[in-house]
Amino acid sequence: MDQITIRNAVLSDLEAVIALDLVGVSEEKPTYWRGIFDRYVTAGKDGGFFLVAETQDEVIGFIVGEVRAWEFGSPPCGWVFAMGVSPQTREQGVGELMFQQMCERLKKAGVTIVRTMVDRENKLTLSFFRSQGLRTGRYIELEKSIDGL
Amino acid sequence: MKLHKASLFGLYAVLELASNPKRQLSATDIADKYGISTHHLAKVLRTLVRSGLVQAVRGAGGGYRFSGIVNRTTLLDVIELFESLESELDAPAPQGQAASAVIEELQSITREIDDLTKAVLDTITLETALNGSRQRALSPS
Numbered sequence: 001m002d003q004i005t006i007r008n009a010v011l012s013d014l015e016a017v018i019a020l021d022l023v024g025v026s027e028e029k030p031t032y033w034r035g036i037f038d039r040y041v042t043a044g045k046d047g048g049f050f051l052v053a054e055t056q057d058e059v060i061g062f063i064v065g066e067v068r069a070w071e072f073g074s075p076p077c078g079w080v081f082a083m084g085v086s087p088q089t090r091e092q093g094v095g096e097l098m099f100q101q102m103c104e105r106l107k108k109a110g111v112t113i114v115r116t117m118v119d120r121e122n123k124l125t126l127s128f129f130r131s132q133g134l135r136t137g138r139y140i141e142l143e144k145s146i147d148g149l
Numbered sequence: 150m151k152l153h154k155a156s157l158f159g160l161y162a163v164l165e166l167a168s169n170p171k172r173q174l175s176a177t178d179i180a181d182k183y184g185i186s187t188h189h190l191a192k193v194l195r196t197l198v199r200s201g202l203v204q205a206v207r208g209a210g211g212g213y214r215f216s217g218i219v220n221r222t223t224l225l226d227v228i229e230l231f232e233s234l235e236s237e238l239d240a241p242a243p244q245g246q247a248a249s250a251v252i253e254e255l256q257s258i259t260r261e262i263d264d265l266t267k268a269v270l271d272t273i274t275l276e277t278a279l280n281g282s283r284q285r286a287l288s289p290s
Contacts, residue, residue, distance in 0.1 A: 120264070126272035136269060
């Protein structure tokens with residue numbers, strides 16, 4: 001594979017990121033992604049990082065993370081809350097490169113733990129994060145349907 | 150969670166063989182390394198051969214070799230060759246709705262636990278487990 005570059009996302013990456021995020025899901029989320037670009041690219045949110053992987057001028061992956069402090073009582077830690085890699089370039093180390101760079105930036109921002117949350121049915125993403133050394137953490141996500149209220 | 154001995158021996162054997170897919174090992178080689186019964190392990194290896202994860206190599210110097218896909222096979226794939234990982238809640242004919250409701254509630258809780266257990270084991274590939282083991286070997290706690 002050609003050289004992969006990991007760089008900060010720029011506004012012109014918006015369409016490519018939306019297209020990558022659409023893989024395997026039925027719903028496009030343009031409003032969500034515009035909001036994310038507004039906060040993490042245009043405004044350059046403090047402690048937030050939006051990176052893309054690029055090869056031959058084509059965006060083949062993205063990762064977004066930030067430092068969050070005292071949510072759920074947790075001391076400051078890094079959260080990776082969005083990530084995607086083009087299906088054509090999977091298993092070539094793109095996700096690993098992006099995740100490593102994200103961890104380096106989060107560490108420079110002063111945190112020592114990185115977290116994420118993944119649907120338990122999403123084996124592909126769960127297996128990826130486990131391969132990067134992530135394990136079930138100290139916090140347990142709980143939920144309840146309030147549809148019938 | 151308490152794994153059956155067969156599942157545990159299956160994991161030992163598969164991880165040992167997958168750590169070097171070109172290498173052939175006998176049941177005794179693996180049993181000696183992990184301090185387990187060769188006789189029991191031989192039975193486990195027969196199940197692993199039938200599943201296609203392991204290949205039996207016949208003849209002098211024969212043994213077993215890993216023949217699966219190391220980054221596609223999960224720990225759960227190995228365990229489910231030997232057990233189902235479903236909690237068993239023995240409920241012999243409950244009398245009345247209240248007793249049934251208690252049993253149903255307990256079954257729903259054990260299902261939640263079972264689902265979580267499976268979600269963990271089904272996303273750790275042999276490759277990930279081997280990488281973790283190698284790191285531990287390099288920096289023992």
